[in-house]
Amino acid sequence: MLTKRQESILKMIVNEYIKLAKPVGSKLICEKLNCSSATVRNEMMQLEELGLLEKTHTSSGRVPSEKGYRYYVDNLMELKELNGEEVYKLQTVFNNSQLELSDVLNKSLEIISDITSYTSVILDTKSHDNKLKEISVVPVDSEILVVIVVTDLGYVSHKNIELHGVSLEEVKKTVKLINDLIVGTPIDEISAKLEFEIKPVIAKYVKQHEILYNAFYDVFTDISSKSVNVVGKNNILKHQEFSNVDKIKDIFSKLDDRALIENISESNNDINIYIGHENKVDPDVTVIKTNYKTSKDEGTIAIIGPKRMDYDRVVNLLDYIKKQIEG
Amino acid sequence: MLTKRQESILKMIVNEYIKLAKPVGSKLICEKLNCSSATVRNEMMQLEELGLLEKTHTSSGRVPSEKGYRYYVDNLMELKELNGEEVYKLQTVFNNSQLELSDVLNKSLEIISDITSYTSVILDTKSHDNKLKEISVVPVDSEILVVIVVTDLGYVSHKNIELHGVSLEEVKKTVKLINDLIVGTPIDEISAKLEFEIKPVIAKYVKQHEILYNAFYDVFTDISSKSVNVVGKNNILKHQEFSNVDKIKDIFSKLDDRALIENISESNNDINIYIGHENKVDPDVTVIKTNYKTSKDEGTIAIIGPKRMDYDRVVNLLDYIKKQIEG
DNA sequence: ATTTAGCAATCGAGAAAATAGAGTGCTAGG
DNA sequence: CCTAGCACTCTATTTTCTCGATTGCTAAAT
Numbered sequence: 001m002l003t004k005r006q007e008s009i010l011k012m013i014v015n016e017y018i019k020l021a022k023p024v025g026s027k028l029i030c031e032k033l034n035c036s037s038a039t040v041r042n043e044m045m046q047l048e049e050l051g052l053l054e055k056t057h058t059s060s061g062r063v064p065s066e067k068g069y070r071y072y073v074d075n076l077m078e079l080k081e082l083n084g085e086e087v088y089k090l091q092t093v094f095n096n097s098q099l100e101l102s103d104v105l106n107k108s109l110e111i112i113s114d115i116t117s118y119t120s121v122i123l124d125t126k127s128h129d130n131k132l133k134e135i136s137v138v139p140v141d142s143e144i145l146v147v148i149v150v151t152d153l154g155y156v157s158h159k160n161i162e163l164h165g166v167s168l169e170e171v172k173k174t175v176k177l178i179n180d181l182i183v184g185t186p187i188d189e190i191s192a193k194l195e196f197e198i199k200p201v202i203a204k205y206v207k208q209h210e211i212l213y214n215a216f217y218d219v220f221t222d223i224s225s226k227s228v229n230v231v232g233k234n235n236i237l238k239h240q241e242f243s244n245v246d247k248i249k250d251i252f253s254k255l256d257d258r259a260l261i262e263n264i265s266e267s268n269n270d271i272n273i274y275i276g277h278e279n280k281v282d283p284d285v286t287v288i289k290t291n292y293k294t295s296k297d298e299g300t301i302a303i304i305g306p307k308r309m310d311y312d313r314v315v316n317l318l319d320y321i322k323k324q325i326e327g
Numbered sequence: 328m329l330t331k332r333q334e335s336i337l338k339m340i341v342n343e344y345i346k347l348a349k350p351v352g353s354k355l356i357c358e359k360l361n362c363s364s365a366t367v368r369n370e371m372m373q374l375e376e377l378g379l380l381e382k383t384h385t386s387s388g389r390v391p392s393e394k395g396y397r398y399y400v401d402n403l404m405e406l407k408e409l410n411g412e413e414v415y416k417l418q419t420v421f422n423n424s425q426l427e428l429s430d431v432l433n434k435s436l437e438i439i440s441d442i443t444s445y446t447s448v449i450l451d452t453k454s455h456d457n458k459l460k461e462i463s464v465v466p467v468d469s470e471i472l473v474v475i476v477v478t479d480l481g482y483v484s485h486k487n488i489e490l491h492g493v494s495l496e497e498v499k500k501t502v503k504l505i506n507d508l509i510v511g512t513p514i515d516e517i518s519a520k521l522e523f524e525i526k527p528v529i530a531k532y533v534k535q536h537e538i539l540y541n542a543f544y545d546v547f548t549d550i551s552s553k554s555v556n557v558v559g560k561n562n563i564l565k566h567q568e569f570s571n572v573d574k575i576k577d578i579f580s581k582l583d584d585r586a587l588i589e590n591i592s593e594s595n596n597d598i599n600i601y602i603g604h605e606n607k608v609d610p611d612v613t614v615i616k617t618n619y620k621t622s623k624d625e626g627t628i629a630i631i632g633p634k635r636m637d638y639d640r641v642v643n644l645l646d647y648i649k650k651q652i653e654g
Numbered sequence: 655a656t657t658t659a660g661c662a663a664t665c666g667a668g669a670a671a672a673t674a675g676a677g678t679g680c681t682a683g684g
Numbered sequence: 685c686c687t688a689g690c691a692c693t694c695t696a697t698t699t700t701c702t703c704g705a706t707t708g709c710t711a712a713a714t
């Protein structure tokens with residue numbers, strides 16, 4: 001258990017390090033506290049023994065360890081009010097009634113990435129309630145055809161197919177068959193249904209069914225796939241912990257990797273903080289994220305930055321967005 | 328006018344520098360040529376006076392200047408055959424008949440970025456022949472509606488709108504009006520037509536027309552806008568000329584900038600090479616690009632890399648792709 | 655008229671040494 | 685329990701030194 005004084009020393013060190021990114025020495029602390037630097041040093045030593053602080057070398061100031069940050073966010077962090085300008089910028093997005101949810105999320109996280117210099121990720125998991133609403137086809141010319149699929153919740157996906165010897169009649173027949181058989185099916189069950197129920201049927205009624213089957217398979221796969229959007233990736237470059245080209249390469253490739261979906265995805269409804277090794281993205285970053293869920297949509301929004309992150313500010317911003325979109 | 332020997336020295340220096348990124352000294356050259364290093368040095372001095380070579384400091388080897396690269400690509404470069412593996416990889420894309428043109432372009436430039444370690448840009452300008460084919464709406468629920476627009480050439484765009492007190496009837500009426508009035512209009516004339524011909528009409532027949540008008544305006548804007556796709560951006564990090572964080576920041580922000588569209592766009596049908604200051608993207612890169620045009624689509628494909636670029640290889644690859652997609 | 659051998663001069667890159675300064679841990683006294 | 689004082693440690697920076705690559709020039713050779 002930490003004493004009151006130890007806590008305030010830890011807090012000061014974390015805050016100072018977040019601000020200046022330089023190891024914090026006893027002198028700086030003792031000026032703010034009413035005691036000598038030797039006293040502070042003794043306390044620091046104890047905090048180090050507890051694993052909350054670290055030194056970069058024998059005679060350097062102290063830097064918070066992951067455990068130190070953890071203690072800070074769990075016990076010490078104070079959530080301040082959002083500043084007026086930030087709220088104002090975000091409100092222009094939330095008040096724009098012409099935007100769809102996905103636009104609102106993208107734009108508001110762009111703003112956040114902008115004002116915080118961190119990177120954001122928006123993960124659209126797509127709700128399980130999402131059902132197939134309608135399939136339609138628009139012939140473009142005698143050879144080409146656009147297949148359009150719309151779901152219950154307003155997701156749209158489309159694909160162009162080239163008909164090699166398939167007549168428009170047959171296409172229409174296929175579309176009708178599929179419409180009759182699977183409208184109303186939840187999107188994540190469509191693949192299976194398409195293969196085991198639809199394929200045999202259209203194989204019977206339609207010549208050249210492979211082309212059509214594949215096209216539909218693609219559109220459905222596309223619409224049921226999760227989407228990832230990484231915003232403000234270049235902000236990575238603004239932080240001195242990522243000033244080494246190899247590290248930059250490393251992080252950029254992780255942000256581009258499809259595995260990011262699994263690594264970011266969050267089902268918990270709180271604002272969750274994963275510091276360093278606690279997250280699956282990269283041991284040198286902190287990920288702050290939360291799940292969002294509206295009647296039409298669900299997913300995860302996340303902010304990624306260095307462990308030396310402005311924790312309270314980011315938590316506040318995420319919380320604000322979450323509340324706004326969940327209404 | 329350069330002598331035969333000067334040309335082969337310049338050529339060797341460029342090739343060597345492209346390979347090793349280190350200033351090239353006289354010793355290396357004189358081993359390949361049948362003469363002494365002093366002779367080579369004399370020639371080098373002349374090439375430097377002509378502005379074709381540069382030194383990084385008084386006693387360093389030589390590095391090609393922009394003018395030197397220019398002379399190289401104009402007069403010295405030999406176009407070799409593509410190697411079998413590269414052709415094979417690209418063929419798997421071109422032979423996949425299920426892919427649309429845009430997919431083919433993206434995938435083949437992904438392959439090129441991969442094997443060359445350069446960055447590619449695909450610019451889809453959209454053909455002027457692209458005309459509006461059909462507008463349709465799919466009601467998602469009582470409040471929400473998907474507007475889908477398809478063009479002549481198979482481009483699709485869509486947007487969800489929220490109807491605040493607009494009845495489905497009115498929407499259908501609007502859609503019919505628009506369909507009747509502007510189907511067949513080239514997409515780049517749609518905005519104007521929408522504003523000056525359609526707006527007055529729907530304003531007369533439809534209550535709450537603003538919402539609808541704005542939604543349609545958005546979909547049309549979207550479909551007529553040029554698309555940019557930057558592939559292999561992280562490859563920038565692989566070249567030693569971009570090992571400085573500020574330079575990386577600089578280039579990345581230029582690749583993200585919408586101005587890239589204007590800076591890359593190319594109408595000339597050849598494979599064009601813009602070395603350093605010759606291009607509008609960044610003075611430290613070379614851009615090799617060409618226009619492509621098929622019956623359905625047109626735009627620009629470009630490869631961006633350091634000035635010390637593998638010119639012949641990239642020219643060959645671009646040429647190969649251009650020929651493949653133009654059929 | 656070229657080409658070449660030889661040589662002093664130049665400069666960068668890297669190692670080694672010197673210096674300054676910030677911060678620590680410990681001890682002894684308040 | 686706190687603090688003043690001090691020796692010690694380590695980094696970061698600057699300075700100096702050395703090595704080696706490469707050049708330009710000159711004079712002799714072809």
